[in-house]
Amino acid sequence: MEFTFTEDQAAVIAAVKEFCDEDLAPKAQETDEAGCWPAANVGKLGELDLMGIPVPEEYGGLGMDFLTWTAVGEELSRACTTTGAVYGAHMLCVYPILHFGTEEQKRKHLLPLAKGQHIGAFGLTEPNAGSDAAAVATKAVKDGDHYLLNGSKIFITNGGEAETYVIITSSDPSKGVRGLAAFIVEKGTPGFEFGKNERKMAYSSLPNRELIFTDCRVPKENLLGREGGGFLVAMRTLGVGRIGMAVGAVGLARAALEAAVPYSRQRHQFGKPISSFQAIQFMLSDMATELDAARLLTWRAAWLKDQNQPFEKEAAMAKLYASEAAMRITTKAVQIFGGYGYTKDFPVERYMREAKLFEIVEGTSEIQRLVIANHVIRELGG
């Protein structure tokens, strides 16, 4: 057991925290309310070498590990959940190319992604497919040196702003999940257009767009993995994505706790700070304990990934627990702020709205429970 970061990890995390405190956090509210892509923040992520943390240096990355990516993501989400979400969604494009890409694909697509010159996005979800990957209806039909893509994806984070997309299609619908194929699709490819940008409960500055493919000709060199291997690409990516969602939830929950504690010491009722009342203390202690548990689950999943050990169950546990903990913690933060917490003058009402996302995206809490149950029953069922 080792619960300390290496010197390099600690140096990177400290530098990121400074950037977050000075640059991101003071304008987080503004970033959220602007309702447009946070280009300046995203540009900084690239300049600071944060868009390819676990990518080897030869492909433009920092050459560090997923645990570092996790800890950095917590700092970003704590300071600005929108920027943290862009960072998380970007990895859903970086990781599959890093893991499944050919040398040529890595040179061409991974390098600019890792340097932050290009932003990435990942498209699996469709109107009738998401949790049920076998129902993917976006078709890829081979046509000489190209594939013709037809169909649409929805809710795609970074959609429209990203330059590079990893898209899960079906090249053989008769084979269900064994007929899936993943492609790298570049923005600007003829036949690839953007549809509606969703209006959401929170994250008004984070794009979640529809991607529309109409006879979109994608060169066969852009097939990621093999035909029929798309399900594996999707599942592996979702595994990393679940760690990413847990990271976002942990960062957000930390922001809520860090807002609630000083407020409870400042706010006086009956002649005393409300932090002196057990009712408030019990809330704060539950918040702190759940935050810690969520973070440790998240770090463990990232650590397993770094050790090249299976991490699917642990990532699902981290995602399930961290997202539900974030919901509880942000709700308690609003409660501690009382009437003020319900106003837009304090960030905690936004935190509470933002927290709900984590229980839904990247596999709902219910799907995570199914994944965990499958593992548990297989491991312990005898």
Added chain:
Amino acid sequence: MNIVACVKQVPETTEVRIDPKTNALIREKGIINPFDENAVEAALQLKEAHGGKVSVVCMGPPQAEEMLRGCLAMGADEAYLICDPAVRGSDTLATSYTLALAVRKLGDVDLILCGKQAIDGDTGQVGPGLAERLGYPQVTFAISLEMVENKLRARRVLDDFYEVLEVKLPAVVTVVKQINEPRHPSMKNVLKAKRAEIITWTAADLEADLTQTGFDGSPTQVIQVWPPEKRAGGQVLEGEPDEIAGQLAEIIRGMQIAVG
């Protein structure tokens, strides 16, 4: 263009402690003097525009190494720490003497940049002192810098007006906060700076005359330093405005202030 940025480590303003014997600041955990960070940023921008090298020089305790790594992470090429018990307790006269020796030792230097003052001592004397020691022209309180042919054109910000000066190089310039927004280091530079060598110089390395350094070389002796007394918290009146007004009137009457 070879640029030297002089930087000082100052205490975090929330954690100031003073040595009761020497009345000098105890420098445990420090940050870079904010104006000096602007000087480093200005140096880096000039280097990016005109090529050359940025060296950072600090006189301070071994703990200042961390701060110098921060400057390297921003993009400085070399960092020098003048660290010797013989320079401890230096006032601005002794500090400018020692820094001038360091600049001379570095040799071929075109420009020396300093913050306009340090936020601990607040004297603003080291930059001008350094210029005098070196015999170079000086520009203080610069808010912008640009090279015009072979001269440096600096805009100074003064109380009521701006002044634009042109100086021949080498020169010493002190900068104000508004000159730029210091950059955040990239992570590659953070990691590189961690492994970089900080070159440490002693008074002997600088061939310093020890009667001109440290306590011995400092005509200024601090007699007494004390933190300002904390103001006692006021009295907060609660209730409806009418009641509060009444209570307030009572209190004022009770104070027996002469009215009229």
